[in-house]
Amino acid sequence: MDTPSVHPALLSRRALLGGTVGALAAVSLAACGSDSGTAGGKGRGGTLTVGFDNEPTTLDPALSSAISSDRNVLNLFYDTLLRQDRDGSFVPALADRWTEDGRTVTFTLREGVTFHDGTPFDAEAAAFNLRRVIDPATRSTKAAALKNVGSVDVVDARTLRLTLKASDPLLLIHLAHEPGMMASPTAVKAGDYGRKPVGTGPFVFDAWRSKVQLTGKRNPTYWRRATDGSALPRLEQVVFRFVTDTKVLRAEVTTGGVQLVRTLPPEEFNQLAGDKQITMTDTGVRRSYYVALNVTRAPFNDPKVRAAFAMAIDREGVGKAAAGGQYDLAPSFATAKDWFYDPSITPPALDPAGAKTALGGTPVPITVVARRRAPDPTIAELLQSQLTAAGFAPKVEVLEAQTQLDRMRKQDFDAALLVIDIPRLDPSLSFDPYFSSRGSNNWSGLADSTLDRLLDTAAASEDRAVRKQAYVEVQKRIVDENYWVFLHQPKSPLIHSAKLSGIVLDVDGQWRLDEAALAS
């Protein structure tokens, strides 16, 4: 085991340049499907090298925590019972078909599939995985996703039945992602599973050197076939190189050292524009910057002070300075293509003078916590300048990731600057954790019964119109009360070598590489 010790302060500039927020994954049924087309029969074989900034802490899907990046890796090794396509529809995977009747879901499993270690995939194995996620002893980070599953029953070797405690419109979405990923029971029982994953997926785990690279080799007996009937996966090998420095990543893409990169900030990908060797596609993925205000203590327990804060922030200025013009402005975690987007929701207009008057002359001291990772400190510095001009006396603390989250969990801050990747698999995954009084990431310390009621309505309904109505009300409430100030949404395009084709994306933009191919 190589786990190099890290001195935070020593490496902080590195950390600042690299690293990414772990966030939840999610759907937007919108997404501009601009996936690269499949390469037909050409380009078989070859090694794809990927530049990846967010090394997973574990490859056990039940325990993975970086929701907006881990699945890029997990999709190499694992399959789920069913897949969700980019347009939101469900297609068969390890299950040939399934039936739902509100209280039960019955899956008929694909025949002849084995895990990479030879263990057969059957209903017992599937039940083992789902029960493992639900079992509190596993301490699975995905347990909440299956909270409505009452029992998992093996009807016969090919039939699996889930009995639900309550109907759950999100269950299939969850089963199509990490909570439904199938791991070999033999390997899981053998121990140290997070470092030695065994699934049924297109690639077989080969090696993982921490901080260096992770290798997967082609699974020669993969069950899935391309639409033209040819065998998958097309690539012989996939190598994930763990590089956090965005400048290094950009240089590697330019020189061909890596053919695919997870994400680059605008100041880096702007430099790639015009390079014919590199394909950049806006897949609709955005990073959504926000400032959460702590309503549990003065001064932001006063709605007037929160309104003054919102009036002080020049969101366009922040976008121009931190994202080089490559950004959108949106009222919340919604993007313009999302079904729960409503352009009529508008934050208070920029008015530093008005804010100053509202605050009444004496500068209001506040503590702003931000993360030590570009461009967050720059944004914090700009906010500091804008807030000072509007009559606040802001103190900015730039912290390491874990320290900042600890401070935010303890509500030991006044304003917190952070970012999540959007869209997520479902808006409930974007809003509930942050704005429900029971939310795990309720940074602001909200206890707003109106919001709770709206969020519950939206999550429990299967009716798109009802859900949209509720989510629009949720966003209106958040913006009207100025609990949070949503900043800009930098673009996060898919960047890869022009030789690479066939990347399929999950709803939230994470990769599936079984159909990917490299032209020679």
Add this chain to the structure above:
Amino acid sequence: MATETTTTRDARRPVLTRLLRDRRARFALPVLATVAVAAVASPLLGDRSAATDTDRLLTGPSARHLLGTDELGRDVLARIVDGAAVTLAVATVAVGLALVLGTLLGLVAGYRGGWIDALLMRTVDGLLAFPLLVLALTVVAALGPGLRNALIAIAVVATPRFARVVRGEVLSLRTREWVSAAHIVGVPTPALLRRHLLPHLAGTLGVFAALQASTAIIAEASLSFLGLGVQPPQPSWGAMVAAGTDHLDASWSLSVFPGLAILLTIAAFNLLADALRDAFDAHRPDLTPGR
């Protein structure tokens, strides 16, 4: 080089006069005076160095912003002037602290000798074994980033250097007749060190302090470049160069001008040190009786 003749001719002139006649000092002193004036006068700028303007990001030099703007649209000239205060603090506070501490340790070690000398000098050797920046980084890592801690780190790094130099001088001085005489007539050790040894170290210390000042400025700039020195929004030349390297493709001027400020100041300190050494060396025959 005509130093031989210059030395004999100028031998009796006061150090200052000789310094002012030196070409190197004539370059260095105005530069350093400018830095000092900028540092002292920077409060007069008001919030010019903090005022952001997102409509003018990373612009080149213009009439409105003589040296251009940075990544948040702030005036680079105003920030360089503001950053001079940090540089001056490093050159005076950090080096001054190291000078006082190092001299004290060096005097004690050199004069007393014995186990005190052994203990102090082995510690100093240990500290000197680390490359300067590595040691400074370690200190900042332990104390946390910020200007005050960066100053402490630089002082810690520079102190053993002063101690080493002073001890060496004291070793050669303490066997001199006037020191032995003072000792024999019963001058107490503290007074002996202060009145009979310290004055003879002035030249060496002046030269060495000027040299260390330039090293210290580079160290501060490096720490700030790494994000461990001065914290934003307070400007520091090193941090400005760092910000400039992030935006090299968009603006050449952002890293060039602060870099030039660092270069000029360090060159000035180095040249001043050279000039001082020559000025003091020429004066030496007066202090050290001929053999």
